[in-house]
Amino acid sequence: MKQIKDKKIAIIGAGPGGLTLARLLQMNGFEVNVYERDVDENARPKGATLDLHDESGLAALREAGLMDAFKANYRPGADRTRIIDQHGEIIFEDNDNQNREDFRPEIDRGPLQKILLDSLKPETVIWNSHFEGLKRNGDSWLIEFKNGKLLAADIVIAADGANSKIRPYITPIKPFYAGVTIVEGAVYASATSSPEMHKLLNGGKIFALGGEKSLIVSSKGDGSLVFYTGCNTTENWVKESGINFSDKLQVINWFKNEFSDWDPIWLELFENASTGFVPRPQYCMPLDQNWSSLPNLTMLGDVAHLMPPYAGEGVNMAMLDALELSNCFKDPRYNNSGEAIFAYEKQMLKRASETADITMQSTAALHSTDAINFMMNIMGME
Ligand SMILES: Cc1cc2nc3c(=O)[nH]c(=O)nc-3n(C[C@H](O)[C@H](O)[C@H](O)COP(=O)(O)OP(=O)(O)OC[C@H]3O[C@@H](n4cnc5c(N)ncnc54)[C@H](O)[C@@H]3O)c2cc1C
Numbered sequence: 001m002k003q004i005k006d007k008k009i010a011i012i013g014a015g016p017g018g019l020t021l022a023r024l025l026q027m028n029g030f031e032v033n034v035y036e037r038d039v040d041e042n043a044r045p046k047g048a049t050l051d052l053h054d055e056s057g058l059a060a061l062r063e064a065g066l067m068d069a070f071k072a073n074y075r076p077g078a079d080r081t082r083i084i085d086q087h088g089e090i091i092f093e094d095n096d097n098q099n100r101e102d103f104r105p106e107i108d109r110g111p112l113q114k115i116l117l118d119s120l121k122p123e124t125v126i127w128n129s130h131f132e133g134l135k136r137n138g139d140s141w142l143i144e145f146k147n148g149k150l151l152a153a154d155i156v157i158a159a160d161g162a163n164s165k166i167r168p169y170i171t172p173i174k175p176f177y178a179g180v181t182i183v184e185g186a187v188y189a190s191a192t193s194s195p196e197m198h199k200l201l202n203g204g205k206i207f208a209l210g211g212e213k214s215l216i217v218s219s220k221g222d223g224s225l226v227f228y229t230g231c232n233t234t235e236n237w238v239k240e241s242g243i244n245f246s247d248k249l250q251v252i253n254w255f256k257n258e259f260s261d262w263d264p265i266w267l268e269l270f271e272n273a274s275t276g277f278v279p280r281p282q283y284c285m286p287l288d289q290n291w292s293s294l295p296n297l298t299m300l301g302d303v304a305h306l307m308p309p310y311a312g313e314g315v316n317m318a319m320l321d322a323l324e325l326s327n328c329f330k331d332p333r334y335n336n337s338g339e340a341i342f343a344y345e346k347q348m349l350k351r352a353s354e355t356a357d358i359t360m361q362s363t364a365a366l367h368s369t370d371a372i373n374f375m376m377n378i379m380g381m382e
Contacts, residue, residue: 080204
């Protein structure tokens, strides 16, 4: 039987989870490629900044030998946090987190992706490879792509994010609706196009909370800002609301109405938005999910444990999955990929369940009447 090192590993999805795994496997001598649906690394605008946690995201980067690259690209000061009420009053601000024990440095998604891509051997990522389906091929797999290409691989790792097409090959378990829908937008060149918000943001993050709603705003290194509202809604609100989210005026009218108990200062974000708005109902994988491991197919990141962003754990969990899976693949205690995948999934499911629990509590609390107190508590200020 082939050793894992002699097997051809295909990772589907070049998000932070898939790329971190590729780096960790490649540096340990595994044969690995990443198949990504985007045509190249610049195909899509990249989202908000991400705070990396010492025990997960940063632990993976340390193991990947990428801390120098991280230090050259992270954004000192971007972790500055302001908690603001719906009337625009600053309740709390945290200007110097560097010395906090739980300091969580921020990096933009684009530079993080670039660090990981640059760390891989040329041609590791095969762009324009939109996964369509899997077929068994003896002990291995035949992967079908939208462009008609077929590929044989011994081990397949699903890292294709929230709406994974591979997850159903492992388990029929589906995510449940988490009760909150996000509406996301961006303002380019915020210093000139949204000066009041830019000033309020102060190069960091705003958590605006009140009336059982949230508005989270983050600055980005390219001079833009990104923001998302969070509201308690029904699962099908996006459809039922009848709003055309690419029509700015319709979204402005919705905001004025839905946030009528908020100060008009927040409207500046919507009036100056540079792109269309994206509504995102939030889902979470069941906390007690479990399945029988397969010997040569597994998953990581949002595929495995999609959860709302209200504890800032998604990227960190995806990168820690990559670290744990690569550790299992190289662990001499496991004789084959089946044993390694079983060990990885066991610890991943336990950890994901604990984090999803915290995240769901945070999601509910930030959209409750007690949101500000909850957030103050998190910042250690009760
Ligand atoms: C509004 C918002 C704010 C967030 N804020 C934070 C935060 O502050 N901190 C945090 O830690 N997390 C945050 N998250 C969550 C975080 O973005 C995800 O948890 C994280 O990106 C998961 O990484 P991943 O590698 O598993 O998947 P992804 O980043 O989703 O990457 C999946 C990759 O797979 C590719 N792909 C998809 N389908 C296919 C296919 N069929 N074939 C080939 N390729 C495919 C995609 O193009 C993508 O490149 C936020 C999420 C949202 C929506």
